[in-house]
Amino acid sequence: MKVIFPDQSSREYPDGTTPRAIAESISGRLAKEVIAAQVDDTLVDLSQPLDGEVHLKLIKPEDPEGLEVLRHSASHIMAQAVRRIFPDAKLAIGPAIENGFYYDFDLPEPLKLEDLARIEAEMAKIVAADLPFERYELSKGEALERFRAAGEKYKAELVEGLEDGTISFYRQGDFDDLCRGPHLPSTGRLKAYKLMSIAGAYWRGDSSREMLQRIYGVAFATKAGLEEYLKFLEEAARRDHRKLGKELDLFSIDDQIGGGLVLWHPKGARVRQEIEQFWKEEHYKNGYELVYTPHVGRSTLWETSGHLGFYSENMYAPMDIEGQQYYAKPMNCPFHIAIYKSRGRSYRELPFRWAELGTVYRYEKSGVLHGLMRVRGFTQDDAHIFCRPDQMPEEIERTLNFCLKLIRSFGFNDFKLYLATKPADSVGEPERWEAATAALQAAIDKVGLPSEIDEGGGAFYGPKIDLKIKDALGREWQCSTIQFDFNMSERFGLTYKGSDGADHRPYMIHRALLGSIERFFGVLLEHYEGAFPTWLAPVQAMVLPVTPDYLEYARTVMEDLRKVGIRAELDSRNEKIGYRIREVRLQKIPYWLVVGEREAREGVVAVSSRKEGDLGSQKVDWLKERLQKEIAAHS
Numbered sequence: 223m224k225v226i227f228p229d230q231s232s233r234e235y236p237d238g239t240t241p242r243a244i245a246e247s248i249s250g251r252l253a254k255e256v257i258a259a260q261v262d263d264t265l266v267d268l269s270q271p272l273d274g275e276v277h278l279k280l281i282k283p284e285d286p287e288g289l290e291v292l293r294h295s296a297s298h299i300m301a302q303a304v305r306r307i308f309p310d311a312k313l314a315i316g317p318a319i320e321n322g323f324y325y326d327f328d329l330p331e332p333l334k335l336e337d338l339a340r341i342e343a344e345m346a347k348i349v350a351a352d353l354p355f356e357r358y359e360l361s362k363g364e365a366l367e368r369f370r371a372a373g374e375k376y377k378a379e380l381v382e383g384l385e386d387g388t389i390s391f392y393r394q395g396d397f398d399d400l401c402r403g404p405h406l407p408s409t410g411r412l413k414a415y416k417l418m419s420i421a422g423a424y425w426r427g428d429s430s431r432e433m434l435q436r437i438y439g440v441a442f443a444t445k446a447g448l449e450e451y452l453k454f455l456e457e458a459a460r461r462d463h464r465k466l467g468k469e470l471d472l473f474s475i476d477d478q479i480g481g482g483l484v485l486w487h488p489k490g491a492r493v494r495q496e497i498e499q500f501w502k503e504e505h506y507k508n509g510y511e512l513v514y515t516p517h518v519g520r521s522t523l524w525e526t527s528g529h530l531g532f533y534s535e536n537m538y539a540p541m542d543i544e545g546q547q548y549y550a551k552p553m554n555c556p557f558h559i560a561i562y563k564s565r566g567r568s569y570r571e572l573p574f575r576w577a578e579l580g581t582v583y584r585y586e587k588s589g590v591l592h593g594l595m596r597v598r599g600f601t602q603d604d605a606h607i608f609c610r611p612d613q614m615p616e617e618i619e620r621t622l623n624f625c626l627k628l629i630r631s632f633g634f635n636d637f638k639l640y641l642a643t644k645p646a647d648s649v650g651e652p653e654r655w656e657a658a659t660a661a662l663q664a665a666i667d668k669v670g671l672p673s674e675i676d677e678g679g680g681a682f683y684g685p686k687i688d689l690k691i692k693d694a695l696g697r698e699w700q701c702s703t704i705q706f707d708f709n710m711s712e713r714f715g716l717t718y719k720g721s722d723g724a725d726h727r728p729y730m731i732h733r734a735l736l737g738s739i740e741r742f743f744g745v746l747l748e749h750y751e752g753a754f755p756t757w758l759a760p761v762q763a764m765v766l767p768v769t770p771d772y773l774e775y776a777r778t779v780m781e782d783l784r785k786v787g788i789r790a791e792l793d794s795r796n797e798k799i800g801y802r803i804r805e806v807r808l809q810k811i812p813y814w815l816v817v818g819e820r821e822a823r824e825g826v827v828a829v830s831s832r833k834e835g836d837l838g839s840q841k842v843d844w845l846k847e848r849l850q851k852e853i854a855a856h857s
């Protein structure tokens with residue numbers, strides 16, 4: 223047989239040679255490192271005999287494919303440990319997932335968190351025993367018989383769903399499991415793992431079926447990799463916007479009102495107001511007009527737009543008003559289109575850029591709701607651009623540049639662009655798809671940022687650019703989208719009078735730059751760990767009189783700052799100054815100004831900054847100027 227390696231070199235081996243033997247023929251050390259092999263496009267065990275002509279890549283634990291094999295094998299080891307501790311456990315499925323794995327079990331008793339340590343200890347024994355993973359095959363009938371006899375109803379159901387023929391199993395020591403493989407050569411190759419949590423999960427994700435218990439674990443190629451990941455999780459938990467939102471009194475979600483519906487508290491609303499104010503000003507400066515539209519619309523509107531066809535599962539049930547059906551809007555587009563259609567449009571007027579902070583309602587399953595990141599009601603920073611074909615490329619370039627400028631103003635500088643192109647099923651003229659895709663690509667090339675093409679990944683109605691931003695923890699968040707729409711412009715029959723006197727179809731582009739205000743706020747909160755830059759901070763300066771004797775002077779300082787628009791507050795509580803300073807720090811307020819006898823006498827304040835510490839005694843005017851500069855610079 224002929225083996226072709228990734229560097230295109232090749233070598234002859236006897237038929238039936240295994241990847242392990244091939245690795246050994248290269249070097250003993252390599253053979254010890256590798257855990258699986260990729261043969262052509264398929265991952266296989268190291269013990270799989272090969273023949274014919276094959277492209278072979280030997281897989282190490284740290285390779286992406288290797289991590290998947292490792293994590294998947296860890297789920298078998300965990301299942302073996304669970305079976306040893308709970309002999310009545312019925313097993314469902316156990317795949318690898320990002321960073322780890324899970325396995326679903328049907329157990330007579332609910333698992334407790336303490337059980338995880340026991341299971342982990344049992345896993346350690348299995349790993350220490352270094353049991354080989356051995357593959358064997360059974361016929362479908364034999365497999366069914368085995369599972370039915372053992373009362374493994376979930377496994378039996380899985381086998382029933384498989385095609386006739388042989389079914390592969392893996393055995394490590396006293397444990398057998400139905401599986402396609404591949405796996406680690408032996409359990410001892412699992413070096414770094416940890417069980418993380420327990421959750422409920424329906425069998426086959428179907429809420430009418432059995433509720434199972436899912437154990438989540440993580441696994442990495444090395445102990446250092448695991449440590450690093452656990453540290454990242456700790457850091458992410460410290461920054462969790464739900465926790466910070468509570469500590470800083472920014473927002474809440476009330477079960478009485480409903481999941482995924484956000485209450486903005488005064489401090490959160492302050493930040494949001496700053497974001498929105500800035501957003502509106504920038505839009506006016508950049509040639510947009512702002513519009514306002516209703517929150518509900520008649521069913522005929524959503525029929526015309528097509529939403530009742532392709533988007534209805536994301537919409538709430540209609541309300542009946544005077545015998546007509548009204549729906550809460552999941553999108554703003556049909557309303558902006560209605561403005562366009564409110565009168566005839568001429569080529570001379572185009573382009574129109576109409577923006578709205580439009581609150582939309584979309585159904586999400588209660589199980590997936592997550593703080594501000596996944597909600598049921600949210601405000602899109604939406605806009606629709608209607609333009610002539612000759613204006614379209616410039617509009618796209620303009621939109622992308624505006625988008626980057628806006629996002630950068632919030633302190634994000636690490637971006638990646640994703641261009642999604644025409645899918646197999648699509649609507650719209652091929653020439654328009656081509657021109658639109660070319661314009662998006664040209665705009666991406668011009669801004670010179672890292673980008674990727676998602677070939678065929680576009681919506682059926684047009685190509686788009688997604689912009690993902692990286693936060694302080696290196697996590698990617700998708701916020702901005704620039705999306706062509708060939709569907710709605712057709713469905714609503716949008717036209718403008720051309721210079722030739724005939725009707726023409728404009729290009730219609732949806733774009734949201736921050737995405738959803740709720741989600742963007744959540745991203746900001748986690749990015750800054752609640753320590754907003756001065757321009758966004760709900761309270762920018764806290765005045766702290768050393769004792770109530772200086773309350774009056776403190777109040778004049780606060781009012782002085784407020785007069786020029788600085789968000790100053792006064793903590794007049796009769797608490798020790800150290801205690802109140804600690805509170806200011808916990809609230810992550812950018813500046814605090816201590817005033818006592820000397821300050822009152824000399825008309826100054828003792829300034830401290832969150833970033834720079836003690837700034838000494840300063841005149842209030844000095845402080846005003848400093849803050850105003852900082853606010854204007856968004857620093």
Ligand SMILES: [Zn+2]
Nearest residue numbers: 294401402403
């Ligand atoms: Zn497996």
Ligand SMILES: [Zn+2]
Nearest residue numbers: 553554555732
């Ligand atoms: Zn839209």
